[in-house]
Amino acid sequence: MRFLPIGIAVVLSVVPWPSPPARAQVDVIDDANREVKLAGAARRVVSLAPSVTESLFAIGAEDAVVGVTDYCNYPPAAARKARVGGVINPNIEAVVSLHPDLIILTMEGNMREDFQRLIALGLQVFVTNPRSLSGIYRSILQLGALTGKQDSAAAVVAAMKRQEEAIRVKAVGLEPIRALLIVSVHPLMCVGKNTFIDQLVQLAGGNNLAQRASGSYPTYSREAVVADNPQVLIVMSDAGAATEELTRLFPEWSTILAVRGHCVFRIDSDLVSRPGPRATNALESLFSLLHTPCQ
Numbered sequence: 001m002r003f004l005p006i007g008i009a010v011v012l013s014v015v016p017w018p019s020p021p022a023r024a025q026v027d028v029i030d031d032a033n034r035e036v037k038l039a040g041a042a043r044r045v046v047s048l049a050p051s052v053t054e055s056l057f058a059i060g061a062e063d064a065v066v067g068v069t070d071y072c073n074y075p076p077a078a079a080r081k082a083r084v085g086g087v088i089n090p091n092i093e094a095v096v097s098l099h100p101d102l103i104i105l106t107m108e109g110n111m112r113e114d115f116q117r118l119i120a121l122g123l124q125v126f127v128t129n130p131r132s133l134s135g136i137y138r139s140i141l142q143l144g145a146l147t148g149k150q151d152s153a154a155a156v157v158a159a160m161k162r163q164e165e166a167i168r169v170k171a172v173g174l175e176p177i178r179a180l181l182i183v184s185v186h187p188l189m190c191v192g193k194n195t196f197i198d199q200l201v202q203l204a205g206g207n208n209l210a211q212r213a214s215g216s217y218p219t220y221s222r223e224a225v226v227a228d229n230p231q232v233l234i235v236m237s238d239a240g241a242a243t244e245e246l247t248r249l250f251p252e253w254s255t256i257l258a259v260r261g262h263c264v265f266r267i268d269s270d271l272v273s274r275p276g277p278r279a280t281n282a283l284e285s286l287f288s289l290l291h292t293p294c295q
Contacts, residue, residue, distance in 0.1 A: 024040060024041075025037065025038065025039060025040065026038040026039075026040065026041060026042075026145060026146055026148075028126070028142050028145050028146060030126045030127045030128065030142070031107065031127050031128050031129035031130070031135075031139075032107070032127040032129070034127065036124065036125075036126045036146075038101065038102065038124065038146065040148075041064075041146070041147055041148030041149075042064055042101050042102035042146050042147050042148075043064055043101060044064065044066045044098065044099060044100045044101045044102070045061070045064045045065050045066060045067075045100060045101070045102045045103075045104060045146075045147065046065075046066060046067035046068070046084060046095050046098055046100040046102075046103045046104070047065060047067070047068050047069070047072065047104050048069055048084070048087060048090055048095075048103065048104065048105040048106070048109075048110050048114075049069065049072075049087060049104070049105060049106040049109045049110065049128075050069065050071050050072045050073070050074070050087070050270070050274055050276075051106065051109075051274040051275050051276035052104045052105075052106065052128065052143070052276070053065065053068045053069075053072040053074075053078050053081075054072075054074055054075070054078075054274060054276040054277055054278060055139065055140050055143050055276045055277055056104075056143060056147065057075050057077065057078060058140070058156050058276070058277035059140065059143060059144050059147070059149040059152045059153040059156055060149050060152045061143070061144075061147035061148075061149045062077060064147050065078075065081055066081065066082060066098045066099075066100060067081060067082045067083070067084045067094070067095060067098045067100065068081045068082070068083065068084065069083070069084060069085065069086060069087050069090065070083050070085060070086055071086065071087055073270070074270060074278075082094070082098060084098070087109045087110060088109070088110065088111055089111075090110075090114055092114065092117055092118065092121075095118070095123075096121065096123070100123065100124075101124060102124050102125075102126060102146060103118055103123055103124065103125045103126070104125075104126045104127075104128065104143070104146075105118075105125065105126075105127060105128075106127070106128055106129060107127060107128075107129035108129065115127070126142075126146060128142070128143075130196060130275040131194065131195065131196050131275075132196050132199050133160075133164060133196065133199060133200075133203075133279060133280070133283075135196065135275070136160075136196065136275045136276065136277075136279050137157045137160065137161070139275070140153050140156055140157055140160075140276075140277060141153050141154065141157060156277055160277065160279070160280045163280035163281070163283065163284065164203065164280050164283060167203060167204060167280075167283050167284060167287050168203060170205075170287060171203065171204065171205035171287065174205045174291070176205060176206060176207040177205060177206050177207060177231050177232055177290045177291065178206075178207050178209055178228070178229070178230050178231045178232070178257075179201060179206045179207065179208060179209065179230050179231065179232040179233070179234060179290060180208070180209050180210055180220075180225065180228065180230045180232075180233055180234070180258075181197065181201065181208070181210070181234045181235075181236070181267075181272075182233065182234070182235045182236065182239055183217055183236045183239060183269075183273075184236075184239055185235075185239050185240070185245075185246070185249065187219050188219065188220045188221070188222060188225075189217050189218065189219050189220060190210040190213070190217070190218060190220045191208065191210060191216075191217060192208075192210045192211060192213050192214075192215050192216050192217055192218045193208075193210075193211045193213075193216065194216050195216045195217070196275050196279065197272060197273065197282075198211065200272070200279065200282055200283045200286055201286060201290075203283055204283055204286040204287040204290050205287060205290055205291065206232070206286065206290045209228040209230055222250045222252065222253070223252075225250070225253060225256065226252055226253065226255065226256060228256075229256050229257055230256060230257065230258050231257045231258055231261070231263060231294070232258050232263045232264075232265070232289065232290055232294075233246075233256075233258040233259070233263065233264045233265070234264075234265050234266075234267050234286070234289055235264065235265070235266050235267070236266075236267060236269040236272070236273065237266050237267060237268050237269045238269040239269075242266070243259065243262075243264040246259075246264065247259060258294075261294035262294055263292065263294035265289045265292075267282075267285060267286070267289065268285075271285065272285070272286070
């Protein structure tokens with residue numbers, strides 16, 4: 001073993017560890033036309049809408065999700081996230097306690113008052129409001145940009161577009177099916193115009209008869225259903241009405257084509273009402289229901 005002579009200074013060259021890559025700034029315009037700036041990809045996200053939660057999980061950003069609403073039930077893994085209350089009544093204190101660097105909410109589901117409270121607290125809020133498939137695609141891509149999952153978000157959108165195109169091809173040349181989508185029985189309400197569900201019905205080869213009514217989810221009269229005489233009635237699952245219950249509540253409906261032809265169907269409310277990554281699955285389900293041969 002060799003020793004250095006006493007008195008000779010030993011100089012060690014210290015090589016520093018490489019610094020972690022700087023977080024690239026994120027700058028996205030939300031659906032409220034607000035510029036949302038982040039120092040880097042969001043790492044602690046609170047989702048205040050089930051559709052947003054589904055989108056975040058679909059693009060692989062679930063590790064960044066620290067809080068969700070009580071109604072965020074898909075995918076099942078969302079149940080393991082901290083709960084922050086309802087969609088229209090979130091617990092703001094619970095949201096703040098999670099120390100989010102981004103909170104995502106929707107225009108239709110969440111309340112303006114909650115948005116304003118979160119902004120007043122100095123929290124970073126992103127607003128999404130998709131009203132069409134193209135709007136859903138844009139929203140998913142925006143969430144990808146906000147969470148650093150651009151590539152996986154683009155892959156999700158590409159797959160959805162393929163599903164959409166496949167249904168468009170199937171619907172070519174088919175006679176539009178006169179249909180009503182019931183979202184509530186008490187009061188009687190249907191899916192109307194200016195909604196992404198209405199667009200899904202049209203893409204699936206349906207003629208949504210409630211388009212003529214005013215409002216996105218118009219209140220409908222029982223007499224109007226008879227006058228419309230839909231070929232197909234589709235009832236949201238959370239409306240809780242089977243064919244037998246509908247005809248018991250509205251005995252005059254026994255004369256309409258949908259009831260006479262056994263074309264009254266139920267559809268999963270969560271699937272068809274959430275403007276997220278399962279929207280094109282809903283499109284496929286609607287196509288199947290609308291074009292089921294009735295007896």
